[in-house]
Amino acid sequence: MKTIQNNPFSVVKASxxxxxxxxxxxVDIPGGEGFSEIAKPLSEMPMIILGGKGSGKTHLMRYxxxxxxxxxxxxxxxxxxxxxxxxxxxxxxxxxxxxxFGAKGFPMDVWKSIFAYYFDIWISQLVVEFAINYIESSNIxxxxxxxxxxxxxxxxxxxxIPTNNDLTLTDIYKTLINQQKEIDSKVNNSxxxxxxxxxxxxxxxRLVFGIPKILESxxxxxxxxxxxxxxxxxxxxxxxxxxxxxxxxxxxQHPCSIKIGVRSYGIKTYETYADGEENREGNEFEAxxxxxxxxxxxKDFDKFARELCxxxxxxxxxxxxxxxxxxxxxxFEEPKSIDEFGDIDKITSGIKGKTILSLHKKLKGNIDPGxxxxxxxxxxxxxxxxxxxxxxxxxxxxxxRGDDLVRSAEEINKSYSSYLKNKNNKKIKEIISHYKKDxxxxxxxxxxxxxxxxxxxxxxIDISRGFPRHYLTILKHIYQSSxxxxxxxxxxxxxxxxxxxxxxxxxSQWFYDEARIAGEDGTTLKNAINKLAELFRINRxxxxxxxxxxxxxxxxxxxxxxxxxxxxxxxHDWSLLIKDNKGRPDKNSGRLDxxxxxxxxxxxxxxxxxxxxxxxxLNADMLRSIFNPLYESEHEKLKxxxxxxxxxxxxxxxxxxxxxxxxx
Amino acid sequence: MIDYTYFYKEELPIDGSxxxxxxxxxxxxxxxxxxxxxxxxxxxxxNKTWLVFPEYNYSDEELPTNEPYYIxxxxxxxxxxxxxxxxxxxxxxxxxxxxxxxxxxxMRPQLAFILMYxxxxxxxxxxxxxSEPMKYKKxxxxxxSFGDVTHVKQVCGFESSPNNDTSQDVLIVGSGYDHNLxxxxxxxxxxxxxxxxxxxxxxxxxxxxxxxxxxxxxANELGDDAMYNPRFAPANDPFVTASVLSQIVKECxxxxxxxxxxxxxxxxxxxxxxxVLFFIxxxxxxxxxxxxxxxxxxxxxxxxxxxxxxxxxxxFP
Numbered sequence: 001m002k003t004i005q006n007n008p009f010s011v012v013k014a015s016x017x018x019x020x021x022x023x024x025x026x027v028d029i030p031g032g033e034g035f036s037e038i039a040k041p042l043s044e045m046p047m048i049i050l051g052g053k054g055s056g057k058t059h060l061m062r063y064x065x066x067x068x069x070x071x072x073x074x075x076x077x078x079x080x081x082x083x084x085x086x087x088x089x090x091x092x093x094x095x096x097x098x099x100x101f102g103a104k105g106f107p108m109d110v111w112k113s114i115f116a117y118y119f120d121i122w123i124s125q126l127v128v129e130f131a132i133n134y135i136e137s138s139n140i141x142x143x144x145x146x147x148x149x150x151x152x153x154x155x156x157x158x159x160x161i162p163t164n165n166d167l168t169l170t171d172i173y174k175t176l177i178n179q180q181k182e183i184d185s186k187v188n189n190s191x192x193x194x195x196x197x198x199x200x201x202x203x204x205x206r207l208v209f210g211i212p213k214i215l216e217s218x219x220x221x222x223x224x225x226x227x228x229x230x231x232x233x234x235x236x237x238x239x240x241x242x243x244x245x246x247x248x249x250x251x252x253q254h255p256c257s258i259k260i261g262v263r264s265y266g267i268k269t270y271e272t273y274a275d276g277e278e279n280r281e282g283n284e285f286e287a288x289x290x291x292x293x294x295x296x297x298x299k300d301f302d303k304f305a306r307e308l309c310x311x312x313x314x315x316x317x318x319x320x321x322x323x324x325x326x327x328x329x330x331x332f333e334e335p336k337s338i339d340e341f342g343d344i345d346k347i348t349s350g351i352k353g354k355t356i357l358s359l360h361k362k363l364k365g366n367i368d369p370g371x372x373x374x375x376x377x378x379x380x381x382x383x384x385x386x387x388x389x390x391x392x393x394x395x396x397x398x399x400x401r402g403d404d405l406v407r408s409a410e411e412i413n414k415s416y417s418s419y420l421k422n423k424n425n426k427k428i429k430e431i432i433s434h435y436k437k438d439x440x441x442x443x444x445x446x447x448x449x450x451x452x453x454x455x456x457x458x459x460x461i462d463i464s465r466g467f468p469r470h471y472l473t474i475l476k477h478i479y480q481s482s483x484x485x486x487x488x489x490x491x492x493x494x495x496x497x498x499x500x501x502x503x504x505x506x507x508s509q510w511f512y513d514e515a516r517i518a519g520e521d522g523t524t525l526k527n528a529i530n531k532l533a534e535l536f537r538i539n540r541x542x543x544x545x546x547x548x549x550x551x552x553x554x555x556x557x558x559x560x561x562x563x564x565x566x567x568x569x570x571x572h573d574w575s576l577l578i579k580d581n582k583g584r585p586d587k588n589s590g591r592l593d594x595x596x597x598x599x600x601x602x603x604x605x606x607x608x609x610x611x612x613x614x615x616x617x618l619n620a621d622m623l624r625s626i627f628n629p630l631y632e633s634e635h636e637k638l639k640x641x642x643x644x645x646x647x648x649x650x651x652x653x654x655x656x657x658x659x660x661x662x663x664x
Numbered sequence: 665m666i667d668y669t670y671f672y673k674e675e676l677p678i679d680g681s682x683x684x685x686x687x688x689x690x691x692x693x694x695x696x697x698x699x700x701x702x703x704x705x706x707x708x709x710x711n712k713t714w715l716v717f718p719e720y721n722y723s724d725e726e727l728p729t730n731e732p733y734y735i736x737x738x739x740x741x742x743x744x745x746x747x748x749x750x751x752x753x754x755x756x757x758x759x760x761x762x763x764x765x766x767x768x769x770x771m772r773p774q775l776a777f778i779l780m781y782x783x784x785x786x787x788x789x790x791x792x793x794x795s796e797p798m799k800y801k802k803x804x805x806x807x808x809s810f811g812d813v814t815h816v817k818q819v820c821g822f823e824s825s826p827n828n829d830t831s832q833d834v835l836i837v838g839s840g841y842d843h844n845l846x847x848x849x850x851x852x853x854x855x856x857x858x859x860x861x862x863x864x865x866x867x868x869x870x871x872x873x874x875x876x877x878x879x880x881x882x883a884n885e886l887g888d889d890a891m892y893n894p895r896f897a898p899a900n901d902p903f904v905t906a907s908v909l910s911q912i913v914k915e916c917x918x919x920x921x922x923x924x925x926x927x928x929x930x931x932x933x934x935x936x937x938x939x940v941l942f943f944i945x946x947x948x949x950x951x952x953x954x955x956x957x958x959x960x961x962x963x964x965x966x967x968x969x970x971x972x973x974x975x976x977x978x979x980f981p
Contacts, residue, residue, distance in 0.1 A: 010888045013854055018831070058855075092855065095830045095924070097953065099817040103739060125828055184825035185949070191742045191820050192784045473884075510884050513847075 007483075008312040008490070009476035012469050013058075022062050023071045024315060027307045031300040035060055038293050039259065041086045041228055043286070046249045046258040048267070051290035052575030053514075054469025057261040060290070061230040064259075065090030066130055078138050078221055086257075087222075089126050090230040093237050096122060101241070104191050108240060116244045117200045118183050123229065124207040125176045128152070131215055132169045138221055145169060148218050155210040156202045204244070204273075209253040216255045229258045235266025247272040250284050264289065265573035291466035291575065305461045305471050312472075313490055332457045333494040338440060340386040340432050341420065347447050350382030354446040355389050362543070362648040363405075371406050378413040384420065389439045390432050391416040396544040400650040434548040437609055438540050445541055445607065452607050455500035459610050463504065463600040467575070470601055473510060478503030501604075508604035521570060524629050528567060529576050531626045531635060533598060533606040535642055539616070540608060542646035547614025552597040554584035559620045567627040568596065575599055584615055593617075665914045666945055668906035668938075672977040676793070678970055682706050685791065688761040689713075689754060691778075693769035694733060695720055699795035699970040700769045704731075707764060707793070715748060719771060719959070741773040742820035745781055759786045766793040772929055772936045773819045773956050779940045780821035783980045792976045794934050796900065798868070798969025813844060813957040816852035822943060822954035824924065830855055832923040834916055835955075836909065837861065837890070838897075838939060840931035841874065843881040848957035849928040850885035856926060858890040859912055863899030863931050868971065871899070875931070897935060902976055905938025910946060925952040937976065945981055 011017060017025065028034035040047065041064050051057045062068060065088040066081075073080035081087055101115040102108070135145060149167035153159045161175050183198050190196045212227035234242060249258050250272045270278040281287045294301050306325035313328070314321070321327045338344060349355065356376050363372045379395055381388035391412050398408035419425040432439075444452055454463075460478075464471035482489040482499040489495045532553075539545045557565055571577040580595040595615060603610050618626075622642075625635035644651055676683055683706050690709030692700060694716045704712070714733035716722060727733060734752060736744035749755040763782070767775050782790060818824065833856035839846055840863075850858055862879070866872035883891045895912055897905040909927070916922050925947065929939040943954055 007888070016855070016857075016887065091828060092830055094853070094855070095826055095828060097818055097824060097826050099815075100823045104742070104820075122828055181825050184823075188821075188823040188825070191746075192781075513881075514884070 006316070007476055007479045008316045009472050009479055012054075012472040012476060017059075017062075019062070019067050019071055022059065023068055025308075025311050026063060027304060027311050029294070029297060029300055029304045030307075031297065035063070038288060038290070039064060040286075041084070041088065041259075042226060044226065044252075044254065044257045046252055046260070046285040048260045048262060048281075048285050048287045049290055050262055050264045050267070050287060052264055052467060052573075054467040054473075055291040055294065055575075056468045057263075057290055058232055059468070061088075061232050061259065061261045062090055064088040064228065065230055066133075070133070078134070081225065082221055085224065086226040086228050087130065088228045088230050089123070089130060090232065091123070091126055093231060093233045093235075096236075098237055098241055100187050102238065104196075105194065106190065106196050110196060112240055112244070113200055114183065114187065114196070114198050115241055116204045117198070117202065118180065118187075119241075119244060120202060120204065120207045121176055121179050121183070124211055125173060125180070127211045127215070127227070128169055128173045128176060131211075131219075132173060134219070134222070135169065138219070140219060142168075144218050148214055151214045151218075152207075152211055155206050155214075158199075158201045160201055205248055205251055208248060209251075209256050212256050213253070225255065227256045229256060230261070231258060232261040233266075234260050234262035237268075239268040242268050243271050243273060246270055246279050247274060250274055250277070250279050263573070264575070265570060291578075292581065294468075295466035295578075301465055302458075302461055305464070305468070306457070308468060308471065309475060312475075316490075318490060329457045331490050331495055332455065332460070332500060333497050334456045335453050335497055338386065338436075340390075340436065341384055341423070343383050344385050344440075344443065347385050347443050349385035349388045350380045351376060353380070353382075353385065353388065355385065355392050355443070356380045358446065359392055359395070359648075366649055367405060374406060375409040378409040381416065381420070385443055386432065386436065386439055387416055387420060389443060390428065390435065393435065393439070393544060394431070396648055399648055400544055400645075434613065435545070437611065438545055438548055441607065441609070442541055452604070453497055453501055454504040454604050454610065455497040460500070460504070462610050463507075463603065465600070466578070467601075470507070470511065474504055474507040476503075477506040477510075481506070505604045508601055511599070511601040512605050521567070524627075525567060525571055525574065525576065527629075527632075528627045529571065529598070529602070531639070533602060533608065535616075535618075535626075535639065536598065536608050537606050538639070538643050539646060542643070543648050544646050544650075546646060547616050549609040549611050549613035550616060551600070551603065551608050552580070552595060552612060552615040553618040554586075554593040554595040554615055555618050555620070555623055556586070556591065557594045561620075561624055561628060563630070564620075564624045564627045568623070571627075572596065576602070586617070665910045666907070668903040668910070668941060668945075671903045671941075671979065673901065673903065674975045674977075676706075676973040676975050678702075678973055680706075682708055683793075683975075685764070686710075686762075687764040687791070689758070689763045690766070691715060691763075692766035693717060693771070693774070694722070694728060695769035697769065697795075697797070699797060699973075700766065702970060703766045703768065703793055703795050703973065707766070709764060711754070713748075713752070715744075715774075717744065717771060717774060736774075740820050741771075741777040742781075744774060745778050749781070749785075755785070758782065761787075763787065764791040764793060766795070767933050767937065768793070768795050770933060772933060773958070775933055775936055776819050776929075776940050776954055776956075777821050779937070779978070780944065783944055784821070788980055790978050792902075792937060792978055793973065794900075794976070795973045796868075796971040798971050813848040813959060816848050816955055816957045818953040819956050822940075824951050824953035825949065827923045827951040829923045832916075832920045833857065833926070834859060834913075834922045834924075835926040835928065836912060837886070838863070838905075838927075838929040838931040838935045839875065839879040839882075839886075839894075841878045842930065843878050845930045845957045846879060846882035847885045849926075849930070849955055850882065850887075852955065852957070853926050854885075856924070858886050859916075860886055860890040860894040861897050861905075861908065861912075861931075861935075862894045863935060864896040866899045897938065899932045900934050900972075900974060902934050902937035902941060902978075905935045906942040906945070909939065909942040913946075923951065925950075927952070927954050928956060929954070930957075934974070934976070937978070941978065 039060055049057050069081060070077045101111045146165055146167055149172050150163050152172050153163050160179055186198050216222050252258055279285055303325055306328050309328050310321050360376050379391050394412050395409055415425060419428045460474055464474055478495060478500050479489050481502040482495045485499050536551050539550050572579050576599055577596040578599055580597060583592040584595040586593050600610050622638050624631040625638050687709040690707045690712045692704050692714055694714040714728050716733050716735045734748045736748060738744045738747055835853045835856035836859045837846055837849060838861045863875060864872050897908040927939050929936040
């Protein structure tokens with residue numbers, strides 16, 4: 001029997017992979033041309049690749065870089081680049097430590113010019129480094145190389161070194177490094193020297209677009225090759241610095257294209273230095289949101305996720321994957337399907353069960369003791385806890401409408417008893433089909449010896465849909481739990497439901513902690529998400545949930561105040577909320593409202609469902625009390641009403657009639 | 665690799681007698697710890713000044729009476745420290761002054777910068793005083809800063825000349841109690857290989873366990889290697905800390921030349937001195953920097969009692 005020495009999923013971030021590992025673990029998304037169809041490396045139109053943390057931006061961008069092209073193609077790299085028709089120049093904005101370019105007693109205008117020049121020098125080094133690599137593997141004469149060097153020096157307004165006939169690209173590379181070091185020294189020491197006399201030797205953008213053009217025109221193999229600048233982690237630049245990148249994007253020249261990787265919240269401006277004009281999607285650039293793209297792929301994402309798991313296992317020496325990618329499913333214990341007509345282990349039903357005891361407690365004081373016993377007896381269905389809780393749910397609905405309670409219980413008893421025999425009551429069947437998972441969650445919750453079950457490969461994929469890093473993080477934690485529980489994951493037996501649930505719970509906690517947003521917005525959003533999740537939780541564990549499998553809301557955004565809208569959008573940018581781009585038509589007016597879904601990574605943290613069925617309308621009052629700190633004090637009152645409308649005895653204050661749901 | 669343990673370290677009396685050495689300048693960061701006041705009172709200097717940092721949020725009524733103080737202003741640690749030396753006139757005489765700084769109440773970025781500033785001003789030697797607490801008020805749950813991290817950045821004066829090859833970037837984190845700080849720096853340089861340095865031996869025996877307990881909350885961000893294979897440097901010896909750092913960097917370079925090195929001292933202030941010393945001696949002008957997660961506010965008082973007082977004599981290259 002093969003065993004695995006280390007956790008196959010211990011590395012979850014693309015940034016932790018070496019170039020070789022990126023290549024080794026690469027899994028393409030099935031369907032069409034895979035990730036190339038999303039990233040469009042051959043498109044000259046600049047692209048902004050937005051995405052939540054963990055959506056795979058860095059992985060994707062690094063895959064299209066020339067270092068990966070080189071690893072991928074080995075010795076035939078020169079020939080294959082011709083076929084690819086592009087070469088990717090990848091770098092991280094974080095690497096520039098760009099926060100140095102500001103303040104220290106100097107005005108912003110000075111920093112703007114220095115940063116732009118520094119950026120040009122930085123990017124030029126990467127292109128020249130590529131060129132050095134390229135000519136090492138191709139037959140370029142010394143004369144041609146010398147011509148290239150002279151033309152590169154001509155891109156400077158004032159050449160940093162004298163031109164001569166012995167110049168090589170290595171000389172140019174060293175010159176660029178020296179330029180960078182000189183700027184670094186002046187910038188870093190300006191705090192002590194109080195001087196910032198950086199010599200700016202080239203016009204903005206000229207090196208960035210000029211060098212590729214020179215290379216293309218002199219090196220045959222690079223004819224018609226697109227130089228794709230893959231600029232990752234743009235969120236690390238401040239608005240002024242981003243303005244320069246937006247300017248480059250707007251003024252892009254052939255044979256270059258630009259792809260910017262940025263977290264969804266990381267774009268601080270679309271303004272450019274071109275008279276302050278803003279870049280517009282569709283005109284100056286194409287934008288994709290990577291997690292949305294992956295989510296939209298649905299079944300392809302399922303396949304991709306399974307293959308991702310297999311690729312990690314194969315790297316650990318497990319090759320036992322015959323047939324399709326679903327071979328991996330066998331390692332994960334699947335939750336048993338619970339028969340609505342059967343009993344559930346460790347859950348007591350009938351008169352002494354928690355469902356009836358809870359009902360008993362709620363009726364006490366609201367009805368005479370005789371009727372109470374009668375109702376409890378009528379609604380008790382010993383041995384079939386799901387039927388029983390569905391019957392009690394039906395009873396609570398009657399109670400909330402103000403119906404006669406004993407008569408209601410009699411009718412419910414009649415129809416549910418009949419359903420138990422005939423199994424063909426359409427209405428009951430529908431209720432159980434819709435609410436079964438919520439009923440089971442409730443039963444597990446009130447019977448405290450039962451943990452909530454989050455397990456099965458399908459659920460694991462659903463939780464992390466759109467975020468490969470979340471998926472790998474869950475697998476990492478599941479693996480750890482499995483080892484802790486003395487199992488032998490992926491080698492013999494299955495990973496138990498307990499280990500899976502624990503792993504998912506830990507991942508959920510990690511995501512909750514990880515979503516730390518800097519500054520005041522961070523605290524505000526965390527409070528908001530707590531409040532929103534609490535509403536969903538109240539609904540799920542209430543006597544009369546109005547929606548089944550609920551973790552989504554819809555609203556008319558035009559009725560919200562600006563701050564609430566800003567914070568909802570921020571929660572979306574941070575992937576705490578996922579936006580359903582299809583929206584949701586309002587029941588009454590037919591107006592298409594915005595629909596937001598709480599990220600399924602948080603489900604386990606709050607005991608919420610993974611699947612999604614119901615969606616609730618939250619009005620402006622409720623949303624502002626959740627998101628806008630100015631209205632925080634209103635939240636307790638609104639939450640109380642929300643809770644009362646779903647729990648016996650359904651009393652919601654003077655202004656509301658029994659049974660009326662205040663927020664729909 | 666440099667052996668920094670040749671520097672002098674001395675224990676000062678806590679019996680109430682004044683410290684023997686007399687200085688031209690004594691600087692201390694004003695906070696509410698009794699040990700900070702004790703050191704201030706026992707120190708002998710011609711010019712004794714409290715630095716009042718805005719992050720401690722002292723009101724006018726809480727400021728020292730009958731003792732000279734300077735309210736630091738400005739947006740960065742550099743503005744605050746330079747502002748003090750320039751407005752006090754010390755800038756012109758500091759090079760030839762005998763200086764003592766009680767680092768106990770300093771925040772780490774300000775502490776790092778003041779040392780770099782004095783080095784840049786050609787000061788050759790400084791005595792640094794640190795008073796150890798008996799314990800932290802809420803043990804492992806003691807919060808030294810509050811609110812969320814507003815940003816992570818290079819500390820002024822410790823900025824690098826970066827390498828555009830980031831494939832072998834290394835982040836060395838001196839882990840302290842505040843796991844949010846650890847998470848913040850690891851996330852900020854998430855592409856870097858992380859090496860965790862824990863304070864061992866710790867200031868007091870139980871503080872090591874408390875430290876591990878808190879740092880483990882950041883296990884995901886630290887990564888398996890940093891979490892389960894940490895390095896150790898004494899929490900109360902900056903010179904051993906500097907030597908350990910020097911050794912770690914040498915080992916890394918022997919394996920794969922480090923492309924960019926980030927140091928983040930998040931543990932004791934004494935270890936911070938070790939990080940600073942190592943930087944000044946071995947990393948200045950290279951692709952190395954000191955990074956720190958910044959907060960708006962710090963607790964005025966986090967500890968109880970006075971256990972020991974140390975004097976570390978720093979000599980600059």
